[in-house]
Structure formats: C-alpha cells, structure tokens
Amino acid sequence: MATAVPTLVVAVALAYANAFGAAWQFDDFASFLAHPATQSLAGWWDALPGIRPLLKLSYALTRELGGGVIAVHATNIAIHALNACLLWALWRRWLPELAPSLARPDVAALLAALLFALHPAATEAVTYASGRSMSLAAAFGLAALVADDIVRVDPSRRRYAWAGVVLFALALAVRETAVAVAAVPLLRAWAAGQSLRVALWRLRGWACVLAAAAVAALATPGYRVFFGVSVATRDLAAQAMGQLLAHGYLFTHSLAGFTNIDPDLRVPAAWSPVLTACAALLVALVASMFAARRRHPWLAFAIAWYLVQLAPGNSLLPRLDLANDRHLYLALAGPMLALAILVVQLRARVLAGAIAVALCVVLAFATVQRNADYRSETALWQATVRDSPRKPRAWLNLGYAYRADGDTRRAAAAYRCALMLDPANAQAAINLDLVAPGDTAPARCPE
Incomplete structure (x- = not known):
C-alpha cells in the first residue's frame, strides 16, 4: 500500500498538531532543563558513564542545535510517527503467518498502526517531553525487529543481521526496559507454530548485546544506585499485590483511553476483592493467549506482545509509581493489532469501514483533548x-x-x-x- 506511510504521518500530524505548544511539565525540569548531561554535548560527554546515555544525547543535541520546547515536541512527534510506520511494516510482514485466513492483511496492518498512532494513552510518551525514553527506545527496538525479519526471510542479506544487533543495543542505551524487544521474534515463532530453536539461534547476536549490557549496567554507578533504590522500595509480596492493581488499572483505564499522568494507585495493605478481580483478569489474559494459539495465532501473539512489553516495568522490579500511561506505549500495539483484525474480519465491508473510521476519529479526538491538558502546568x-x-x-x-x-x-x-x-x-x-x-x-x- 503506497499510501500507508503518508497516511500514518498525516494522521499523527493532525492528532498532535496542538502538542507543539505544550509546556514543560513535572520531570522535564530535572531531567531536561537542569540536568548537566542534557545541556550540551560536552556536558553529556562529561557525565559518562551514566544511565540512559543515548536518551540524554538526544536531548543534548536539541539544546546544542538551539532548539527549545517546540523542537523537543516536534522530535517526539516525529519519533511517534516513525514508530507507527515501523509497526505497519512489521504487521504487513507477519500477518500472513499469524492470520493466514485474513482476506485483507494489508488493510489490517494499516488500521492497527493507525489505532496505535492515535490512541490517547500514547500522549504521555509523546506530548510529555520526558516521556521520550519510551518512544525513542521503541523506535530503535522496532527497527531492530524489522531488520531481524528481513534476514529471517532472506538469509543472504546478512548486513541486516548486524543492523538488528546494533539497533537493539541502541534501544537498550535509551531505556533498559527495551530488553523486552528481544522476546518478540520468539513470540512470533511460538504463535505461528515455527521452530523456537531456529528463532533463538538467529538472536545469538542479541544475546551477546544483552550480556554486554548487563556487565555495563553493573559497572555503572548510576545503574547500581537505580536498581538498589528500586529493590529497596518494597518487598516481593507488596510488589505482587501492587502490580496486580497496576495491571488492572492499565487494562481498564489507560488502554480504554482514560489518561492520567499521576494515577492514585497505592500498594494494598492486604488482599481485597479488587485484587481478586485484577488477578482474575490477568489469569484470563494468559489463559486466552494459550487457548487462542492454535485457531487464532494472531490473538495469542497480540496478548503475548502486550504482556511481555509491560513485564520489565510492571512485574518483579519495584517502582515508586505502580503504573503510568507511558509504560503502556509499546505494549499498546498488541491490543490495537487484535482490534484491527477483529474489525477487518467483519463480513460486511461497509460496516467494517464505518467502525474503523469511527475508532480512528474517536481516538484522535481523545488525543487532541489530552494534548490540550499539556498546554500549561x-x-x-x-x-x-x-x-x-x-x-x-x-x-x-x-x-x-x-x-x-x-x-x-x-x-x-x-x-x-x-x-x-x-x-x-x-x-x-x-x-x-x-x-x-x-x-x-x-x-x-x-x-
């Protein structure tokens, strides 16, 4: 579909047109405006080794080139548009395997990318300047997945294998939660009924990057402090109850389009009916993932994508805040893929088209409304x-x-x-x- 990329770019530009004037908010003052590593390239270099060096480099480049708040937001919006295009490229490559009976895989791929691009839950990773860590890591991670799949289809194109390894390393240098990207080729192979051993062997370069990244993190004082503070935040039992609540919130609020930069989520003091409902929801998702694998591999993959992308920040490692909209950013792509396929599968094409347009309009309107909240502190x-x-x-x-x-x-x-x-x-x-x-x-x- 020759018009897919322009369609995605225009859709993002329209939905985020009112985000260019968004003000500095919350963490922006400490992480961007006052942090020595983001003030200039010299400051960035002097701060090495440090946490998330490539993210700080992206901010430092903006400041070095004389860009202000508008330039920062323009960069974030461009990154989001790129991610939508990369997802479209992945879905159109994978849907023939994950949904072989789907009559219009290209349409489903485009709709899935559009729903991701327009969903208001993405605004915290786009309109909020400090949310760039999620979207920029996603950009490198998705590009790595595209490169890996090119080699999978055509093993003679070895240069893409090296490109995938480098891109994955860059994703980790932006944000450590990009580690979840390495599991995606395995999820695709599992859902499509293909050899996990072959997929794992193809990722041996990625495994070396993970090992090197682990050594580098242990050798970096900032990461040792970061993980030390995280581990000391709460015990395992409290973390488990807190994350059950967090997953319930993300699924019923953020995924449903109810955005909030600072949700009132607190670690439960004891088990409650709400936690029972959250646990039941999580169990139902996992059970549905395994049950759908044979007849609906696309659904199994979409659920697995969602859960795996949330795992680094919403599982065992404690965080001060139990959940934030921006942590749903890349995970959002899984449910939007499932929703797009459900719409495209409708036999009545007129009805399917009307639903697709309605979904895009509603999500875009919600995104525009949410962007307006960022106009001032x-x-x-x-x-x-x-x-x-x-x-x-x-x-x-x-x-x-x-x-x-x-x-x-x-x-x-x-x-x-x-x-x-x-x-x-x-x-x-x-x-x-x-x-x-x-x-x-x-x-x-x-x-």
Missing part, C-alpha cells in the same frame, strides 16, 4: 486532581503551578488539601508557609 494538574482527587502529590503540584501563575490564593488552597490528605507532607507545609504565612484557614480540598 496548571491545566495538566487541574486535570490530574480531577482524576486523582485523593492524591496529595497531585494537589502539591497543582499548588506549585498556581504559585508559578501568581495565584497565591488558589496555591494556598491546593497546599491545604495536600496537607489534609497527608499531614506529614513537609514540602506542602513549606510551600503553604511561603504563599500564606501563618495560615489558619480550614484544611479542605476545593472543588
């Missing part, structure tokens, strides 16, 4: 406290945004709410004293 945190009204950090950040706007009355009200929800929040107490010294107003959360 105040707008983003107003949206966040609307969705996480019981989370002290959301009110604390809203208070900071109001204070930056010069609205000390609303800032004080937000800080009071943060203190009511968390009386031990020292930062909220300090900030309240700065905007309202000697404040004695009643603590309550404003509408």
